[in-house]
Structure formats: structure tokens, C-alpha cells
Amino acid sequence: MCYTPPMPPAARLALYSLLVALAVLALKGTAAWITGSVALFADATETLVHMAGSATVLASILYASRPPDANHPYGHTKAEYFSAALIGAMIAAAAVAILYSAWNAFVAGNRIVEAPTGLAVTALATGINALWARLLIRRGAALGSPALAADGRHLMSDVVTSLGVLGGIALAAATGLWWLDPLLAALTAVGILWSGARLIRESVGGLMDEAPPPDRIARIEAIVAEHGAGGIEAHDLRTRQAGALLFVEFHLVVPGAMTVADSHAICDRIEGAIRAEFAPATITIHVEPHGKAKREGVSLR
Ligand code: ZN
Numbered sequence: 001m002c003y004t005p006p007m008p009p010a011a012r013l014a015l016y017s018l019l020v021a022l023a024v025l026a027l028k029g030t031a032a033w034i035t036g037s038v039a040l041f042a043d044a045t046e047t048l049v050h051m052a053g054s055a056t057v058l059a060s061i062l063y064a065s066r067p068p069d070a071n072h073p074y075g076h077t078k079a080e081y082f083s084a085a086l087i088g089a090m091i092a093a094a095a096v097a098i099l100y101s102a103w104n105a106f107v108a109g110n111r112i113v114e115a116p117t118g119l120a121v122t123a124l125a126t127g128i129n130a131l132w133a134r135l136l137i138r139r140g141a142a143l144g145s146p147a148l149a150a151d152g153r154h155l156m157s158d159v160v161t162s163l164g165v166l167g168g169i170a171l172a173a174a175t176g177l178w179w180l181d182p183l184l185a186a187l188t189a190v191g192i193l194w195s196g197a198r199l200i201r202e203s204v205g206g207l208m209d210e211a212p213p214p215d216r217i218a219r220i221e222a223i224v225a226e227h228g229a230g231g232i233e234a235h236d237l238r239t240r241q242a243g244a245l246l247f248v249e250f251h252l253v254v255p256g257a258m259t260v261a262d263s264h265a266i267c268d269r270i271e272g273a274i275r276a277e278f279a280p281a282t283i284t285i286h287v288e289p290h291g292k293a294k295r296e297g298v299s300l301r
């Protein structure tokens with residue numbers, strides 16, 4: 001199926017985000033190249049990691065937002081877990097590469113050259129990142145795109161890392177404590193490894209239909225209890241999250257003599273209430289007569 005929706009504003013912003021990251025990467029790469037600093041190399045890699053993150057956001061906004069089709073009747077929202085897991089693995093590999101170069105630089109006693117130029121170029125790149133991060137956080141909130149806002153916050157944390165690296169290199173250049181450079185590179189690598197591991201962990205959870213946090217299930221049960229008047233009980237509630245899309249299913253026990261129309265009205269009311277809070281959501285309710293009550297789950301009277 002070839003469905004090409006018009007590019008939503010959030011997707012356009014994610015695309016610009018990639019271009020900004022590309023410019024920042026060029027600046028930081030140049031700074032690392034001029035100075036021979038492994039910490040600046042690690043900082044540039046952090047930007048590469050961020051680009052991978054922005055690409056996932058863009059892909060998830062574009063591909064995952066496609067409506068269900070004959071080939072994917074449950075939608076495409078899980079696609080983002082695949083790209084996120086792949087990116088997580090690449091991030092982990094990048095972190096190992098940085099650790100390796102940091103160790104080599106430490107053993108060789110590498111000294112930084114042209115520190116002022118390298119610091120100035122990195123400071124410029126960091127300034128661009130800070131401005132863009134602020135814009136992403138604001139626009140993400142305005143457009144109701146948590147993915148964009150999260151991307152902005154990630155970028156802001158990169159800015160903080162970069163400031164730490166800048167301070168450390170300035171100190172190393174001023175004092176001649178050359179080992180500060182590989183030390184900072186190693187610390188940055190550990191941070192990158194951590195974000196890669198978390199990305200893989202979250203993606204596997206999504207692909208395996210891991211249960212959502214208990215407070216979310218409790219909230220859904222509370223909504224069912226609040227809007228299930230006329231029913232007897234709701235049990236066997238299961239939910240799973242597929243990217244932005246929430247799936248909810250449960251059994252609704254009603255009096256056996258209730259008409260189909262009346263029980264359907266209860267279902268519609270509950271579905272509307274869940275969707276009002278958790279849109280987009282796909283909700284399936286199995287209606288049963290009172291003999292099927294288990295005296296567990298959510299009591300509706
Ligand atoms: Zn049942």
C-alpha cells in the first residue's frame with residue numbers, strides 16, 4: 001500500500017533537527033580533528049547518537065502514524081521499536097569505540113594541540129545545540145508531540161555534557177594535566193553506553209508487549225469503574241502499548257437479560273472515557289452474562 005500523508009509540522013521539525021545535528025556534527029568533528037582530543041571526539045560521537053535519535057523520531061512520526069492497512073491490520077506503531085533497538089546497538093558500539101580510543105590516548109600520553117581553536121568551534125556548536133534544544137522543547141509542547149519534546153530534552157542533556165567536556169579541556173590545556181582528556185572521553189562513553197542500553201531495554205519491552213506501569217493499569221480500571229454503570233463486573237483486563245497506540249481489552253459482565261443495545265451503550269461509554277484520556281487507543285470489550293462473573297477485577301456495583 002502506498003499512502004503518503006502530507007508531512008505534519010512535527011515531522012518537519014524532526015527533519016530540521018537532523019539538519020541542525022549534521023551541522024553541529026561537522027563543527028565538533030572539525031574541533032576533534034584539529035586538537036586530537038579524544039574527549040572532543042567523544043562529544044562529536046554524542047551528536048551522532050543524537051542524530052540517530054532524531055532519525056527514529058522522524059521515522060516514527062512518518063511511518064508509525066500510517067493508518068492500519070490490509071498488510072498490517074493492527075497499524076504500524078511498533079515500527080519505532082525496531083529502529084530504536086537498532087540505534088541502541090549502534091550507540092553501544094560507538095561507546096566501545098570511544099573507550100578504546102580513550103585507552104589508546106591514555107597509554108600513548110596524547111597531548112592536545114590547538115586547544116583555543118578547538119574550544120571555540122565546540123563552544124559554537126554547543127550554542128547552536130542549546131538554542132535548538134530550547135526551540136524543540138517549546139514547539140514539542142505546543143504541537144503535543146512528546147517525542148519531539150523528549151528529543152529536545154535529550155539534546156539539552158548533550159549540551160550539559162559538552163559544557164563539562166569544554167571545561168575539562170580548558171583545564172587540561174591550562175594546567176598540562178593531559179590525562180583529563182582521555183578521562184573525560186571515558187566518562188562521556190559511559191554516558192553514551194547507558195543511553196544505548198536504555199534504548200535497547202525499552203525497545204525489547206515494547207516488542208515483547210511488556211505490561212504498562214501499574215499506575216496506568218490502575219487508572220484504566222478506575223475509568224472502567226467510573227463509567228461502567230449498569231454492568232456487574234469487569235475482569236481479565238489486559239493492556240499493551242504499541243508505540244503511541246494503546247491496546248485495551250477486557251470482559252464486561254452484565255445482567256443476562258440486558259439487551260445487546262444497552263450493553264453496547266455501556267461499552268461505548270467506557271471506550272469514549274478511556275480514549276478521552278489515552279488517545280489513540282484500540283479497545284475491545286467482550287460482553288458476558290452474569291453467570292460468568294468471577295468476583296475479581298473491577299466491581300461495577
Ligand atoms: Zn470472562
Ligand code: ZN
Pocket residue numbers: 264
Ligand atoms: Zn460498537
